[in-house]
Amino acid sequence: xxxxxxxxxxxxxxxxxxxxxxxxxxxxxxxxxxxxxxxxxxxxxxxxxxxxxxxxxxxxxxxxxxxxxxxxxxxxxxxxxxxxxxxxxxxxxxxxxxxxxxxxxxxxxxxxxxxxxxxxxxxxxxxxxxxxxxxxxxxxxxxxxxxxxxxxxxxxxxxxxxxxxxxxxxxxxxxxxxxxxxxxxxxxxxxxxxxxxxxxxxxxxxxxxxxxxxxxxxxxxxxxxxxxxxxxxxxxxxxxxxxxxxxxxxxxxxxxxxxxxxxxxxxxxxxxxxxxxxxxxxxxxxxxxxxxxxxxxxxxxxxxxxxxxxxxxxxxxxxxxxxxxxxxxxxxxxxxxxxxxxxxxxxxxxxxxxxxxxxxxxxxxxxxxxxxxxx
Amino acid sequence: xxxxxxxxxxxxxxxxxxxxxxxxxxxxxxxxxxxxxxxxxxxxxxxxxxxxxxxxxxxxxxxxxxxxxxxxxxxxxxxxxxxxxxxxxxxxxxxxxxxxxxxxxxxxxxxxxxxxxxxxxxxxxxxxxxxxxxxxxxxxxxxxxxxxxxxxxxxxxxxxxxxxxxxxxxxxxxxxxxxxxxxxxxxxxxxxxxxxxxxxxxxxxxxxxxxxxxxxxxxxxxxxxxxxxxxxxxxxxxxxxxxxxxxxxxxxxxxxxxxxxxxx
Numbered sequence: 001x002x003x004x005x006x007x008x009x010x011x012x013x014x015x016x017x018x019x020x021x022x023x024x025x026x027x028x029x030x031x032x033x034x035x036x037x038x039x040x041x042x043x044x045x046x047x048x049x050x051x052x053x054x055x056x057x058x059x060x061x062x063x064x065x066x067x068x069x070x071x072x073x074x075x076x077x078x079x080x081x082x083x084x085x086x087x088x089x090x091x092x093x094x095x096x097x098x099x100x101x102x103x104x105x106x107x108x109x110x111x112x113x114x115x116x117x118x119x120x121x122x123x124x125x126x127x128x129x130x131x132x133x134x135x136x137x138x139x140x141x142x143x144x145x146x147x148x149x150x151x152x153x154x155x156x157x158x159x160x161x162x163x164x165x166x167x168x169x170x171x172x173x174x175x176x177x178x179x180x181x182x183x184x185x186x187x188x189x190x191x192x193x194x195x196x197x198x199x200x201x202x203x204x205x206x207x208x209x210x211x212x213x214x215x216x217x218x219x220x221x222x223x224x225x226x227x228x229x230x231x232x233x234x235x236x237x238x239x240x241x242x243x244x245x246x247x248x249x250x251x252x253x254x255x256x257x258x259x260x261x262x263x264x265x266x267x268x269x270x271x272x273x274x275x276x277x278x279x280x281x282x283x284x285x286x287x288x289x290x291x292x293x294x295x296x297x298x299x300x301x302x303x304x305x306x307x308x309x310x311x312x313x314x315x316x317x318x319x320x321x322x323x324x325x326x327x328x329x330x331x332x333x334x335x336x337x338x339x340x341x342x343x344x345x346x347x348x349x350x351x352x353x354x355x356x357x358x359x360x361x362x363x364x365x366x367x368x369x370x371x372x373x374x375x
Numbered sequence: 376x377x378x379x380x381x382x383x384x385x386x387x388x389x390x391x392x393x394x395x396x397x398x399x400x401x402x403x404x405x406x407x408x409x410x411x412x413x414x415x416x417x418x419x420x421x422x423x424x425x426x427x428x429x430x431x432x433x434x435x436x437x438x439x440x441x442x443x444x445x446x447x448x449x450x451x452x453x454x455x456x457x458x459x460x461x462x463x464x465x466x467x468x469x470x471x472x473x474x475x476x477x478x479x480x481x482x483x484x485x486x487x488x489x490x491x492x493x494x495x496x497x498x499x500x501x502x503x504x505x506x507x508x509x510x511x512x513x514x515x516x517x518x519x520x521x522x523x524x525x526x527x528x529x530x531x532x533x534x535x536x537x538x539x540x541x542x543x544x545x546x547x548x549x550x551x552x553x554x555x556x557x558x559x560x561x562x563x564x565x566x567x568x569x570x571x572x573x574x575x576x577x578x579x580x581x582x583x584x585x586x587x588x589x590x591x592x593x594x595x596x597x598x599x600x601x602x603x604x605x606x607x608x609x610x611x612x613x614x615x616x617x618x619x620x621x622x623x624x625x626x627x628x629x630x631x632x633x634x635x636x637x638x639x
Contacts, residue, residue: 052541072544079545085538089560098556099546143542150546 001064003028003186004049004154009058010210011044018044020210021058026203029184031177033197036207036233042190045207046156049188051075063153073102078147078185079156082163084139086131092118092142093127099150117149118142120179137168144176148183155180155187161196173200194234198222206230226267228364231279238285238332241366244276251303251358254278258329263303264363275366284360285334287322287346290353305355308332310346320344324354402619409612416609427613437614440598444578447509447594451516452524452573458517459524459573460566464558466525467532468540485522489582492519497586509592515583520573527572527629531565564633575625579618 002025011019019041026032034042047053049060051072060068067075078099087095093114100110118124121141131139140160147155160176161169177200180187191197197204198218205215206229213227225231232239240262245253251263254276264278290307306326314321322334332354338344346352404417412422431437462481466474484492496515505511539561543553559566581596588597595618602611 050541050545052544071549072541073547073549075545076547077545079542081536081538081542083536083538085536085542087539087543087557087561098543098548102547102552146542146546 001028002026002061003030003063004032004188005059005061006045006049007059007061009045009048009055009060011041011048011053012056017210019048019055022205022207022210022212023058024203024205024212024215026186026188028186029181030202031180031187031189031200032203032205033189033191033201034205034207035191035194035197038192040207041210042192042207043158046079046158046188046190049154050077050079050156076150076152077154077156078150078152080140080143080147080158080160082159084131084136084143084163086139086142086146088131090130091127092123092129092131092134095131095142096146096149098146103150113149114145117145120148120182121145121175136163137172140164140172144179148179148185152185155185157187157189159190159192161191162193176200198234204234206233208233224267225279225362225364228277228279228366231267231277231362231364236282236333236335238278238280238282240278240280240330242276242278244270244272244274244363244365246272248303252276252363254363256330258327260306260327260330261303262361263358264361265359266363268365270363270365276363277366279362279364280332280356280360282321282333282335283337285332285354285356287324287334287336288353288355289346290351292353304358304361305353308352308354310348310350310352313344313346313348315344322346322352324352326354405612406616406619408609409616411609411612414608416607416612427609428617430610431613434610436593437595437598440593440595443509443592444595447513447516447592448574448577450510450513451520451577452570454514454517455521455524455573456566456570459521459569460528462521463525463528463532467529467535468537481525482522484519489519489580490585493583493586496583500587508589512584512587512589512592512594515587516577516580519580519583520576523572523576524569527569528562528565531562531568535561568629568633571625571629575622579622 004026006022006024008021008023009019010017010021022041022045024032024034034045036042044053048055048068049062051067051070051074055068058068059066062075062077087098090098093111096114096117097110100113105113114127115124118127121144123138123141123145126134126138131142134142140163144160157176161172164172173196176189189197189200198221201218203215204218204221205212206221206227207213208229214221214225214230216224221230221234225234231237240254240256240260242254242256242260245255245261247253248263252266252270253261253263253272255261256278262278270276287308287310308324308326310322311325311331312323314323316335317338319335319337322336324332324334326332334354407420408416408418409427410423410425411418411420412424412426413419466478466481471477493515496511496518500506500511535558540553540557543557548556579596580594581600584594584597585600588594593601595614599611599614
């Protein structure tokens with residue numbers, strides 16, 4: 001049974017449809033990510049689950065009950081906010097104990113629960129501090145402890161990592177995941193960071209312009225995007241726009257606007273002559289010296305093999321990114337993992353052979369592609 | 376602070392000093408005059424005396440007026456707060472139709488000529504066939520000071536994220552508990568500042584009181600005004616100095632202790 005059901009929910013603010021007939025669901029104990037660019041409606045969706053906003057239409061079901069219009073204070077949902085929203089006039093202990101106080105727990109029982117929650121987020125000993133005396137990461141932990149101490153039916157996390165610096169973000173992400181799976185608490189995690197979504201979630205709902213354009217497991221969403229927006233938003237990809245051509249031995253052909261012919265794997269059947277988008281992940285592009293022998297024996301003159309030139313090299317530590325020009329107008333980025341220093345064999349200005357397997361080149365119908373992150 | 380003062384900032388400081396002189400100069404003249412042994416005010420400084428302050432004991436009507444002013448100020452500030460605090464909460468938290476218009480309407484007493492406000496209130500009381508009473512005067516003062524409460528409260532609420540109250544809701548607090556346990560304690564400084572500011576604005580007000588004053592509700596500014604119509608001597612400067620000092624002390628308390636910006 002689905003613990004959370006978000007059924008055909010819309011939310012209209014004065015003259016603006018923030019959430020547009022969106023549906024997604026989560027099983028008990030799952031962590032689902034709502035991911036999309038800012039303004040896509042993911043936070044509004046979260047706020048409706050929390051009860052801060054009421055859907056204009058549609059239904060929200062939680063643990064077998066419809067809660068669409070239930071006031072927030074009766075939902076028993078734990079939530080953390082992007083700005084943490086701690087009570088500035090209360091100590092850490094009082095912040096965490098607030099929900100227990102509302103539930104009329106006795107002093108001793110409450111104290112024990114607060115101590116356990118603070119231990120779980122590794123903040124023992126800071127009970128007497130005030131929020132203003134804590135770092136951002138510590139405040140986030142207090143917010144998390146405050147949300148889980150009430151043993152909520154659901155945990156909502158609104159961009160919990162976005163205000164933390166890179167090191168802390170990684171650490172906190174792992175910790176959230178650990179706590180979530182230990183408590184087996186169904187969680188909705190809102191983020192604009194697709195990488196965060198891929199690593200932390202059991203399910204992902206990709207949102208764009210108020211709609212859920214695809215929902216599935218991280219692998220499904222990453223490997224089999226059903227929509228051009230998903231293909232371009234999830235993963236670091238090269239995007240080539242053009243027109244679909246006829247099918248050739250199981251692959252769909254495509255000619256880019258700059259006149260390059262390539263082969264790809266269609267997600268759905270695509271009519272020749274319709275606008276199409278080719279999506280090739282940076283990590284699936286191979287860049288070699290033109291005269292290098294083929295490592296896997298594939299046809300050098302086959303499809304998806306092109307000559308180009310390295311324009312720029314970005315050294316990323318674990319990997320190196322080659323920004324290459326292809327033909328007159330296209331730019332292809334290839335990310336190559338570095339196993340040892342010898343892997344960085346190319347230099348800017350080198351002529352190279354650029355290739356990618358047709359199976360790793362998704363061709364999707366280019367439906368009204370908006371610019372990514374247009375706000 | 377920079378150790379070196381550039382020509383530009385020296386100019387700025389001079390300008391600031393000039394403004395302070397312009398604003399506070401008259402008050403300084405009054406305060407200096409209140410210690411003058413001369414029998415008229417203003418006049419050349421002839422000698423130093425506390426005598427004019429001592430005379431306060433011989434003018435019980437000033438003490439009565441002070442007491443009336445304190446009572447009216449307290450009632451006005453209280454009523455203004457009871458109305459103004461929810462108004463500020465609504466303005467800070469919600470977006471609704473005609474919000475701009477409603478805000479302007481609520482703030483109107485700030486810019487409306489007080490003489491007009493006083494006259495309007497007098498006519499209203501007459502139309503309602505209510506006598507001009509102590510309470511009537513307190514209430515018109517409440518209308519006048521309410522926007523100051525709203526403003527002090529708003530300056531406090533803009534720093535308070537709505538998600539703090541939402542967090543309390545998610546933890547099980549109903550609207551009333553959220554107000555009492557979260558909003559009220561967090562905005563306590565703003566509420567106190569608003570109250571004191573409202574009290575001061577009522578305490579020093581003359582034009583509103585002019586229309587509605589009765590023998591039992593003569594405020595201090597009215598009493599001072601009446602006194603000055605017949606004579607001006609350093610005694611009135613002494614009374615004036617005391618009010619100025621009281622007002623400055625109140626403002627200092629709000630700005631420095633409560634840390635609420637009054638006029639920002």
